Amino acid sequence: MRSSAKPPSVKLPAKPLRRTARAPAPKPYHHGDLRRVLIDAALQLVGEGGPDAVSVREAARRAGVSPGAPFRHFPSRDALMNAVAEEAQRRFRAEIEAALAEAPANNPANNPPNNPLGRFRSLGLAYLRWAMKNPTHFEIISSRRFFDHDKAAGVSQDNAELIDLAERTLAEAFAQGQLRSADLKQVQIAGRALVYGFARMNIDGHFPRWGVADAEGTAEAILDLFIEGIAKVPGRSA
Amino acid sequence: MRSSAKPPSVKLPAKPLRRTARAPAPKPYHHGDLRRVLIDAALQLVGEGGPDAVSVREAARRAGVSPGAPFRHFPSRDALMNAVAEEAQRRFRAEIEAALAEAPANNPANNPPNNPLGRFRSLGLAYLRWAMKNPTHFEIISSRRFFDHDKAAGVSQDNAELIDLAERTLAEAFAQGQLRSADLKQVQIAGRALVYGFARMNIDGHFPRWGVADAEGTAEAILDLFIEGIAKVPGRSA
């Protein structure tokens, strides 16, 4: 797995090759956008074998570049993983907000359409759906070990935005008298813990043989259980 | 950091050294109980720098043994980590059950002493306390990646016992009319997700600067929130 298709005599002191007819791109010395390509390669590696399967050398290999090149862009493997995690978190937030925007009104259980508690449910469901559809991406952004813990208190901006959104939605729900408890902070933490825990249990392998159907169905069920638990007038169902 | 205090000429064809007066144990060729010592060393390494900080060579070093020796007992690093995870899980279950046995009656919120729902709460609290007190141990047993996923469906026996305990307790609570929902499976999964999620969020660094007091207090608070949510007659508090 060492040298596959790279004849070691490509370096010519003069520059005689002029991109003659069929020469398939003379491989420019500078890559163009290596940093981006490295992050993408690393993300792909994460998707194939988890975060531990990411090696700087393999990323360089896939980018068609020498093993030392990545260190021009990332001072260490950890720095690369940091960038990878931030990119994944960016995509996560973008997709969550997109999912919320496109389906704001389909909250099957709660009473008026588009009410705060229903949106809270939708937020949790979008979170869970994304996490279960992108388990490896979710793994690197959930385990905070890949984030720089000196910068931004160890919590990325995109993550803080999502938490804010959840907090605001809960505040609205409380203002409309939908919540039983007045301690919004605790409700928010409990909700996060529930959703986060379910997602991680899936990823960590606590439900060995589940189809996506089981997972999605149970996700909705426990979400409803929780929402009913924090809502006022919790009876009505059964 | 290579050769520290081991003169390379210790092997004598004959055996002239007879354990004369001050020879501090002639370092027997066979270790005695290397397997156990390796697991302990690995556990210690996990406690120092997390699971990734465990290396077979370092464990061998701490056991005072050559770098290849561990492979007589574990065919691979993964096998060592597997044994480590099972040992940690064993201790986890033992301590949970001990904690439950010693304090069965102090359930502050629920009505009759030693009722099922109260015991369910105690179980969750013991779980959370242990996880927050032994974060690295909890990490290797929660992330199922260190368990052999061919054997026992990827779930260790000790873990299954704990789940059973939770399930039985919930069934008792339902039989006594303490639960609002009849779907015990979902209640159980939701409870597990909540507790698991909170523990992991702590470990994964989602609550950057918390004292143990904050963590324990919030743990109890969200536990109570959940219990009230699944209990019948949920009002009464505020």
Place this chain on the structure above:
DNA sequence: TTGTGAATGTAAGCATCGATTACACGGATT
């Protein structure tokens, strides 16, 4: 008691990895 085989350790070596250093290239600024 003695011999022998299996268990368990050592020594040496391979490939891979992260990381560093010296050097080569070439685009951008002047």
Place this chain on the structure above:
DNA sequence: AATCCGTGTAATCGATGCTTACATTCACAA
């Protein structure tokens, strides 16, 4: 056009997981 500096290459280092060949010693049987 000359130069500078960002970016890539080549070579190398130490550490790691793992394998192979050899050494030692324990346990059991004759």
